[in-house]
Amino acid sequence: MTILSLHHIFKKYSQAPEYAINDVSFDVKEGEILALVGESGSGKTTLLRLIAGLEHPESGSISLSGQVIVEGRESVPAHERQVGMVFQDYALFPHLTILENVKFGLQKFKGDKEKKVRETLLLVGLKEDFNKYPHQLSGGQQQRVALARAMAPNPKIILMDEPFSNLDAMLKDQVREEIRQIIKKTGVTAILVTHDTRDALSTADRIAILHKGYLQQIDIPKMLYEKPVNPYVANFFGKRNEILATPTAEGFYTPFGFIKDKKAGDYKGKVKLLFRPEHAEVVQNDDQQLIGTIFKVSYFGDHQIVKIADEEGKRISIRTNPGRTFEGIEKAFFYLWKYDVEEAF
Amino acid sequence: MEIRKRHYYWWNKWTGYSILIVLVVATPLFTILFKLFDRPGDSWSHIFNNLLFDYFQNTILLLLGVAFFTFLLGVSTAWLVSNYEFPGRKYFEWLLILPLGFPGYIMAYTYVGLLDYAGPFHSFLRNTLDIQVKGSLIDIMNLPGAIFILSITLFPYVFLISRASFAQQSKTLQEASFLLGSNRTKTFFKVALPMARPAIVAGIALASMEVLNDYGTVKYFGVNTFTTGIFRAWFSMGDSSTAIYLAAILMVFVFAILYLESLHRGNRQYSAVNGINKPTARIHLSMVKKVLFTGICFLIFIVSFLTPFLQLLYWVSMTYEKVIDSEFFLLIFRSFGLAAVSGIIIVLFAVVLLYTLRLSPFKWIKSITKVSTLGYAVPGAVIAVGVLIPFLAFDKWIYDSFLSSKTAGLFLSGTLFALVFAYVVRFMAVGYNPVDAGFQKIGIHINEASRLLGTRSTRTLWKIDLPLIKTSLISGILLVFVDVLKELPLTLILRPFNYQTLATKAFDMATNEMIAESANAALIIILTGIIPIIFLNRLIKKREF
Numbered sequence: 001m002t003i004l005s006l007h008h009i010f011k012k013y014s015q016a017p018e019y020a021i022n023d024v025s026f027d028v029k030e031g032e033i034l035a036l037v038g039e040s041g042s043g044k045t046t047l048l049r050l051i052a053g054l055e056h057p058e059s060g061s062i063s064l065s066g067q068v069i070v071e072g073r074e075s076v077p078a079h080e081r082q083v084g085m086v087f088q089d090y091a092l093f094p095h096l097t098i099l100e101n102v103k104f105g106l107q108k109f110k111g112d113k114e115k116k117v118r119e120t121l122l123l124v125g126l127k128e129d130f131n132k133y134p135h136q137l138s139g140g141q142q143q144r145v146a147l148a149r150a151m152a153p154n155p156k157i158i159l160m161d162e163p164f165s166n167l168d169a170m171l172k173d174q175v176r177e178e179i180r181q182i183i184k185k186t187g188v189t190a191i192l193v194t195h196d197t198r199d200a201l202s203t204a205d206r207i208a209i210l211h212k213g214y215l216q217q218i219d220i221p222k223m224l225y226e227k228p229v230n231p232y233v234a235n236f237f238g239k240r241n242e243i244l245a246t247p248t249a250e251g252f253y254t255p256f257g258f259i260k261d262k263k264a265g266d267y268k269g270k271v272k273l274l275f276r277p278e279h280a281e282v283v284q285n286d287d288q289q290l291i292g293t294i295f296k297v298s299y300f301g302d303h304q305i306v307k308i309a310d311e312e313g314k315r316i317s318i319r320t321n322p323g324r325t326f327e328g329i330e331k332a333f334f335y336l337w338k339y340d341v342e343e344a345f
Numbered sequence: 346m347e348i349r350k351r352h353y354y355w356w357n358k359w360t361g362y363s364i365l366i367v368l369v370v371a372t373p374l375f376t377i378l379f380k381l382f383d384r385p386g387d388s389w390s391h392i393f394n395n396l397l398f399d400y401f402q403n404t405i406l407l408l409l410g411v412a413f414f415t416f417l418l419g420v421s422t423a424w425l426v427s428n429y430e431f432p433g434r435k436y437f438e439w440l441l442i443l444p445l446g447f448p449g450y451i452m453a454y455t456y457v458g459l460l461d462y463a464g465p466f467h468s469f470l471r472n473t474l475d476i477q478v479k480g481s482l483i484d485i486m487n488l489p490g491a492i493f494i495l496s497i498t499l500f501p502y503v504f505l506i507s508r509a510s511f512a513q514q515s516k517t518l519q520e521a522s523f524l525l526g527s528n529r530t531k532t533f534f535k536v537a538l539p540m541a542r543p544a545i546v547a548g549i550a551l552a553s554m555e556v557l558n559d560y561g562t563v564k565y566f567g568v569n570t571f572t573t574g575i576f577r578a579w580f581s582m583g584d585s586s587t588a589i590y591l592a593a594i595l596m597v598f599v600f601a602i603l604y605l606e607s608l609h610r611g612n613r614q615y616s617a618v619n620g621i622n623k624p625t626a627r628i629h630l631s632m633v634k635k636v637l638f639t640g641i642c643f644l645i646f647i648v649s650f651l652t653p654f655l656q657l658l659y660w661v662s663m664t665y666e667k668v669i670d671s672e673f674f675l676l677i678f679r680s681f682g683l684a685a686v687s688g689i690i691i692v693l694f695a696v697v698l699l700y701t702l703r704l705s706p707f708k709w710i711k712s713i714t715k716v717s718t719l720g721y722a723v724p725g726a727v728i729a730v731g732v733l734i735p736f737l738a739f740d741k742w743i744y745d746s747f748l749s750s751k752t753a754g755l756f757l758s759g760t761l762f763a764l765v766f767a768y769v770v771r772f773m774a775v776g777y778n779p780v781d782a783g784f785q786k787i788g789i790h791i792n793e794a795s796r797l798l799g800t801r802s803t804r805t806l807w808k809i810d811l812p813l814i815k816t817s818l819i820s821g822i823l824l825v826f827v828d829v830l831k832e833l834p835l836t837l838i839l840r841p842f843n844y845q846t847l848a849t850k851a852f853d854m855a856t857n858e859m860i861a862e863s864a865n866a867a868l869i870i871i872l873t874g875i876i877p878i879i880f881l882n883r884l885i886k887k888r889e890f
Contacts, residue, residue, distance in 0.1 A: 052797055079798075080799070094791075
């Protein structure tokens with residue numbers, strides 16, 4: 001069931017020449033975790049703030065659990081929307097204790113407030129230190145308090161702005177998994193904003209990709225990776241190689257050699273072959289391969305990237321396992337085990 | 346939960362209050378602007394032919410002279426205390442700010458007393474060295490004297506701001522200069538000084554504003570400037586339109602200085618680009634230089650603060666029995682009351698204006714909010730004229746329409762209300778800036794978090810914002826308090842008949858040959874002023890300001 005839906009949202013800041021949000025529409029299903037992904041300036045945080053009621057759109061409408069909360073310039077004020085938000089800097093109230101922070105949103109809560117606070121804090125994994133002040137806690141603990149504070153009033157939806165950006169790399173993997181589990185346990189709907197594709201891939205059910213205020217694609221991670229609707233989305237999840245090729249009935253002629261493929265018969269004129277570095281493999285000499293000059297090998301610990309150039313100097317990147325050595329080798333043989341074909345013109 | 350039918354989502358009660366405050370506070374300034382299009386008064390041609398050139402010449406010479414000496418005193422001392430280690434360096438960091446506590450007019454007549462026939466220098470020459478000098482030792486009651494007095498009271502502005510700028514210059518930058526073969530002196534002229542230039546210019550601009558605002562010093566020394574001209578036109582000639590003309594010309598000076606300053610600043614941001622911002626390590630000196638640098642700082646301190654301060658103490662010890670009576674306490678009570686009420690109103694207004702901006706951060710709201718702080722650039726005498734004109738008009742209207750001719754009376758003009766209102770207009774910026782800094786420091790997310798947790802904006806202000814900016818509120822009130830206590834020209838024009846404050850009492854006594862007696866009121870003003878100066882110094886050192 002749809003809990004949040006955005007219709008044709010436009011947003012422009014007065015100083016900026018261009019729209020920050022450009023005709024964005026999408027739905028979020030109840031209980032789902034959606035990640036809004038984009039570079040800085042893509043409009044992802046603006047979108048989050050529009051949903052929260054901290055910014056107002058020029059036009060468009062938003063409805064939350066069946067109620068219209070934004071219709072053009074008319075809107076429900078932020079404090080009535082029942083939306084929870086976890087800020088990037090956590091925004092904990094420094095003059096209130098952990099307990100008082102979490103209790104702050106329970107002014108209208110009917111029932112045992114103290115009990116509710118303790119339950120929520122336990123849920124996010126905090127068992128003690130309830131009477132400490134925010135600055136006495138570690139960054140990771142502060143984030144849990146921020147999450148507890150947002151969840152305590154049972155909001156209709158939780159919004160998280162760059163929730164993992166202040167954590168160091170070691171902690172990140174662990175926290176991502178924990179937060180996903182906490183959210184899933186309560187069944188609350190969540191939208192998180194991030195610039196890090198790994199955050200999105202490991203935490204979200206669906207991912208929306210924004211670029212310059214336009215929604216590029218919204219789908220499950222696998223589809224975004226394998227069926228990107230445009231080059232921007234494709235490149236967002238890592239590099240994609242392009243080789244120009246000429247199709248014949250038997251296969252493709254490329255600058256690196258001939259690829260046997262019956263599909264080639266479907267195309268006329270030049271085409272582009274698109275593949276990711278991990279969809280090709282450097283192999284020992286046999287007769288089904290392509291060939292190129294090794295330009296550079298970069299070592300990354302758990303893998304290596306081999307850059308291979310054709311006769312004109314155009315390069316592609318191929319991922320190999322880190323144990324391979326290329327010393328003294330000038331030419332490399334490789335094949336593509338997976339690629340997309342696009343008409344070049 | 347229901348959708349609000351509002352076509353302008355920026356509209357709320359806060360925007361309403363803010364627009365009201367800005368309209369009220371800006372009225373005196375707009376009054377001056379509008380009155381400019383009136384015909385000039387009868388005495389205008391007299392002033393134009395006989396005095397205007399004098400006003401121009403003296404005002405400009407005063408500005409240039411003070412700019413030069415505040416630069417010399419302020420920058421040299423700032424460079425010494427931020428770069429070298431010498432005996433007393435730690436103390437000079439705040440001792441050299443103390444002259445700011447001296448209002449110019451008190452410094453002026455203290456120095457006149459010091460150099461007087463009965464003063465300590467004369468007595469020393471006469472009694473110890475047996476040298477007789479006729480008349481004053483050095484005559485300082487002239488333009489160079491006014492430049493001297495204003496320079497030694499105002500140089501701390503330049504000192505403070507350039508010291509902060511030197512302290513913020515990155516260590517790596519100066520080290521790069523050393524490695525490229527420049528010594529300390531060359532580094533100062535090629536790197537540190539150019540980088541600190543926007544700050545130094547800002548400091549000199551501040552001092553220049555104070556010069557234009559000064560009435561007491563130039564009046565006492567008999568130097569005719571635009572400020573004394575406004576007084577003369579208003580009080581002696583009773584010609585308000587000429588006073589406005591002079592006020593308007595004075596405003597041209599103010600805007601010229603502000604414009605030059607902003608032009609100079611331009612888009613240049615001479616700050617370190619990246620985060621390596623460690624202060625430069627102080628250099629240890631040879632014995633000779635240690636003595637020399639300590640000597641320079643100490644000499645400046647003696648001239649600009651210690652000597653006049655001790656002289657005041659001496660006068661107080663001679664006269665306090667005669668001066669301090671129940672009426673004197675009433676005087677203190679009144680002055681402190683006025684200052685406190687003005688401080689509280691200003692900070693209250695500042696909170697409303699800045700909270701509006703916080704909730705609706707639109708450019709036009711920011712602009713109109715800024716309008717409310719313009720008064721600080723406007724000399725007190727000009728504001729006084731701007732307040733009096735609409736108030737007198739209002740009184741006349743009430744008088745004409747409701748009352749018979751028998752009961753002539755003042756309703757707004759000549760009341761404490763008019764005085765406090767003028768203080769609010771003049772010192773809005775003084776309270777506004779710390780509150781602004783406070784809000785900026787706690788950030789907006791805390792406020793947004795509270796509202797998203799279902800709390801209305803007003804309750805959020807009380808529960809979250811205000812408790813967190815408490816120190817800023819107090820420092821805002823305190824800073825206004827001190828400025829109001831020192832204020833002279835505006836108070837002289839707007840005070841109710843025969844109503845005295847510490848400042849006007851001190852000035853009246855001094856101009857009536859009761860310099861020693863006036864020291865009692867002066868000392869209270871100075872001591873009260875010193876508290877926030879030390880407080881301010883701490884804030885700047887912690888870079889919270």
